[in-house]
Amino acid sequence: MNVNRRQAMGQIIGLVSVAAGGGIMATAMAADTCPGDISIGIGSEGTSDLAANLLTYVKVEPLAVAKRAYEDYGKGGCMYGVFDAIVKELAAQGHEDACKFAAIPTNITVYGAGGIAGWGTLCGCLNAAAMAVNMLAGVDRNKVIRSVYHYYESTAMPRGDSEFLSAIGAPTRKTDAGELLTADKIGQSVAKSILCHTSVTLWSKQSKFGTSHPAKLERCAQVTAEIAYTTVDFLNKALDNTLDVATAAEGNSDCAGCHSSTKREPDTYFATDVNAQMECQTCHSEHDVTAGLTGAHEGFTCSDCH
Template identity: 65%
Template sequence: MNLDRRQAMGKIVGFAGAAAVSPAVFAADTCPVDGAIGLGSNGKDLADNLLGYIELDPFAVAKRAYEGYFRGGCMYGVFNAVVKELAAQGHEDACNFAAIPTNITVYGGSGVKGWGSICGCVNAAAMIINILGGVDQFQVISAVNRYYEKTPMPRGDDKFLNYIGAPIMHNDAGELLSADMIGQSVAGSILCHTSVSHWSATSKLGGKHKAKYERCAQVTAEIAFKTVEFLNLALKGELATDPEFEIHAQGNDDCSGCHTGTKREPDTYIGSDVNSYMECQTCHAPHDVTSGLTGMHADATCSTCHN
């Protein structure tokens, strides 16, 4: 049985209505096979069932993302904003986007449930980009990651803040947390704990201060905005020529001589192989390989400075 898109929409509406009565309607044996909504789950067909991307308004997506942060965190904010905006456009894959349960991304907040690993913003961007056709996924994901790593954030300009409705949080004195109070910092990494730590050191505000949540909400909006900007450029084949697009981190040149992927065995081993496009120098100090690592942190633990 083949379903056209109108019939598929009817199936979605039917499922949604039935779900109010019983979640069991979403069992696999009740889903239409030929007209199934999704990207495929049989391995080889994953790349053949992508959803169509159409150009979006980055400001509209940023506003959704800012509001979404306060409901479900940074990963939800970005993912929900892009998906819901695509669903709202009424194009041929709108029903498919509408069927995506965006709350599955709530886990990604605070670097995955507080673990401080990958920031939920870039995690979400990669997740949505990964299911889109018509764009070079690697280029767009790389552009988003490098922007997050290298750019002073949050942007803090009046046009952007006014459009997304920021700020909404206040300091202990009852004052709205202005851009000057929040300040800017460069993450130097796509890791949540690095990003927040650099901001805290720059702003002199603690990680539990209300300003941190306002800052992260605005960063969520900014990354949603840039994700859409990069997607729009990629759709037109113009992303690779954008001056902000850069996969290669210039600071990694000295490191990559020894620390790239190799086929070395014990008799030719030099140093650990690293599989990463991230900027090395953010966390790793340069060192002379003939004399070993620098000893500035010898015998120290994290809690020596960070307690």
């Protein structure tokens, strides 16, 4: 790649400069060809309108990103794996914003491992996907993010097919007996949630591996690769305006009849408001309004609301 300094600097908008040393490093490609004082140029000075300061998205190869993500997982965890893989692959493309992508300190994302510092909350893969997508121009950012999130909560993972595993160089971890943790040993599970805790716990229940075993690391490394792959696949389709996948569980519409976001005040409030896209029935079963429930459902029949 050969980025002209004047062209690169002409695109600079922001004020955040790349720090020299201190562990904040760009790719080897950027070190040789990008100005050392380039600014990233993203941000909106406190407003919600990022349109003037987004970075250009160009198509990248999903398998190349997945391979980077799998390898990166062992360096900084799931959030770092997804974010670093997407950013570094974009930096390697040699387009007008390549040097800006190269200047992003991807190690700021290591906090997301284990559902944010081990708290088991939002999976770092999804945290990273949203963070990366949100700075890109030329795509419907919300649609891509929601599509990736719904994929995560509804898909049996890791995918485990031999072509994908071969492409990313997996597996690399072993059982106590020294055997590679192949797909048949790792198994699959559906997270039914975007939470790290739920995702890992359900996988552990299915696989019978403890969550401190290398199998958990292998599983999460492969999920990291899969979400990186899926995010880029959806971005590529969004760039072509061909992204046509679900962004929320189909059953959510049944619940939204009563439990959607409203502007009600106490005198008109009759059912708990919900403002979310997550799959409702992961945590809440369909309720029977004749089953003795209190509050708004007392004395109601289905047709009163639905």
